[in-house]
Amino acid sequence: MATPDAPPTPATHPSADDVPIDKSTPDAEPPPELPENARARRYVILSFWLVVVLLGLPLWWKTTSIYRAPLPLRDMQSWADGRACRAEFPLLVEVEAPELSDPEHxxxxxxxxxxxxxDFSAHHLRLRLASPKLTDSTGNNAEENVAATLKLLPGPARSSHSYQLSNVSREIELFYSPSYNPSSSASSASLSLFVANTLQEIFAEEQQMISHLLSTSTPAPSSASGDSTSGSSKVNHAEIARKMSRILRYSPTYHLTFSLFTGSGxxxxxxxxxxxxxYLQPLLGALSGISNFTIDSQIQFYASPSDNVVPEWQPDGEPAEGEPQRGKWVLKKQDLSSFINSAEWPLASITSYPTINFIIYVPADELTPLSISGSATNAFLLPQWGGVKILNLPVEKIDGERKTHLTREDLKSSLxxxxxxxxxxxxxxxxxxxLPIRLDSLTRQRSAELLTSASSTLGSLYRLTLALPSISIPTSVSTxxxxxxxxxxxxxxxxxxGRVGGEGGALAEGRNAAAQAERAFFEKSMVGQVYFPEEHKVAVYLPLMGPVGVPLVMSAVKELANFIKGWKASRVAKA
Structure with a gap:
């Protein structure tokens, strides 16, 4: 009997885990790159590099290059070192001697x-016999600036040599002794020496100030050769430095603020x-050739000095029986520096000019009279700031009230x-x-100050230009x-x-030099770059250049390695 067919048995295949791995077999390599692909890759890399080198770099260089206008560095250094100018201050003094037979001698x-x-040859006096056709009634010279006019006149009987200086002109009247004999060498030498000593005494402080300016300014123009470079040996530098510490820096315009501060209402x-x-405008008009002035005024009620200031009561002695104790309140010198109550007194100025403050302080009844110890004017000066005058009004009442209005006469002593x-x-x-001689001296001092200030600023700009070669110098700086x-x-x-004042004089030229030098040094586009260190450039360029530069460099290096490898392989094959 036939049996039914059995289902076919599925074919079995060995799995990957069942297949033994022959570790002696080398790894499979990728198929070789076609020459067309390699050539295309090289063209792509080369095109990128050509764009970077031929277009990117020139464009970057053009857009980021720093323009540096040419500067006369050698001339700037010469002025900064004091070699460009031999500053001189010749003072012409004209001599009138109508009674002398031989004034030339x-x-x-x-x-x-x-x-x-x-001993300071940069500042020297030059005497010249006056010519009647050149002088006017005020003693001024129509053709050349005359520092002073010296008139030699016979003095009264039995008198010695003496002189008198006018307060409102440049005229010096020198009275020589009636015993003066021009034929006597001793008498002539005595009068000559007196004339020299008189002129030196009149211009001594000016000479000391200019000598101090030229010797202590760093850098400063050379004053003269030899002994003049170190200034006069007679200069009291400590005293001159004290005077210089209270002087305001020169400005073409100052702002004057007059304030009335009262301790009551x-x-x-x-x-x-x-x-x-x-009282003041005549002086301001005389100073207009040096600086101009703007003026404002204000009143502040119930203004008290700083809390640190405590006046002391000084009685005038024992009072008589039945009379009140009389005396005064006294401010000590150590209290003056903190007298100004900056926290409560409105003294801030909104002008762009340097401000000079003049304060009239009227103390309250309970502090009247208030005086300053050792002061004859009852006023004090604050260096480079202004002045304060304490004005004590009468305590007595007028019509049952305190005086409420200050007239011109009340303000005369203060002004x-x-x-x-x-x-x-x-x-x-x-x-x-x-006053005219003092103003002339001030003009010469300010000229020397401006000359040294402009030279110093040029020196600073010269050193800044060399220290920061990456800083831009616009055309405005060069101009x-x-x-x-x-x-x-x-x-x-x-x-x-000897031409100091007036249009085109040394003061006007020095004023323009100082202004232009500061304009060049504080150029806006330059000031910002002074505080831009080189390290900031790395922080700016690295995030931009890194993502672009790294792939370009790495691809170029890899392509070069492949080229060298292929070249070596071809040499081995030929061998």
Whole structure:
């Protein structure tokens, strides 16, 4: 009997796990790259590099290159080192001697005495016999700036040599003794020496100030050869430095603020405009050739000094029976520096000019009278800031009330004090008494200050240019430097010729030189780059260059390795 067919048995295949692996067989390599693909890859890489080298780099260089306008560095260094200008301050003194038979001999002898006594040749006096057709009634010269006019006149009987200086002109009247004999060498030498000593005394403070400016300014123009480079040996540098510390830096314009601060509610008004016009405006007009002035005023009630200031009561002695104790409140010198109550007194100025503050302080009834110890004017000066005058109004009542209005006459003493303080803050010498001579001295001092300031600024710009080669120098800086050098040269020439004030004088040229030098040094586009260190460039360029540069460099390196490998293989095949 037939049996049914059994289902077919499925064929079995060995699995991958069942197949033994022959580890001696090498790994299968990818199919070789077609030459066309390799060539295309090289062209792609080369095209990227060509775009980077021929277009990217020139464009980057052009857009990021720093423009540096050419600067006359050698001239700038010469002025900074003091080699470009030999600053001189010749002072011409004209001599009038109508009563002398041979004034030329006396002038020569006096000139020799002046030259022998002068150890600062940058500032020297030059005597010249006056010509009637060149002088006017004020003693000024129509063709050349005259520092002073010396009139030699016979003195009264039995008198010695003496002189008198006018307060309102440049005229010096020198009275020689009636015993003067021109034929006697001893008598002539005595008068010559007196003339020399008189002129030196009048211009001594000016010479010391200029000598200090030229010797201590760093850098400063060379004053003269030899002994003049170190200044006068007679200069009291400590005293001059003290005077210089209170002088305001030169500015073409100053702003004057006159403030009335009262310890109570009175006075409520003051005639400050009329007082300024009458007592101070003449001085401001005389100073207009040096600097201009703007003016404002204010009143502050119930203004008390700083809390650190505590006046002391000083009685006048034992009072009589039945009478109140009389005395005064006294401020000590150590209290003056903290007298200004900056926290409560509105003294801030909104002008762009340097501000000079003049304060009239009227103390309250309970602190009246208030005086400053050791002060004859009851006022004090704050260096480079201004002045304060304490004005004590009568305690007695007028019609049952305290005086509420200050007239021009009430303000006269205060404005006279402020006029002297203003001259001190601007740097005018305290002597001589002649205002025109003091103003001339101030003009020469300011000219020397501007000359040294502009030279110093040029030196700073020169060193900055060399220290930061990556800083840009716009054309405006080059133009300003050229203008500075031209004005410095003109100022130096004007000083040598004795023309200091007026249009085109040494002061005007020095003012322009200082302004142009500061404009060049503080150029906006340069100031920002001074504080941009080189390390910041890495932080800027690395995030931009990294993602682009790394793939380009790595592909180029890999392609070069493949090329070297193929070249070596071809050499082996040929061998």
């Amino acid at each position: 006396l002038i020569k002898s006096a000139q020799h005495a002046l030259d022998d006594a002068n 009175t006075p409520t008004s003051w005639e400050i405009e009329d007082a300024i016009d009458e 006279d004090t402020f006029a002297g303080q203003l001259m001190s803050l601007l740097g005018a010498p305290a002597h001589p008494s002649s 300003a430097v050229s203008s500075t050098l031209e004005s410095l040269q003109n100022a130096c020439q004007e000083l040598k010729q």
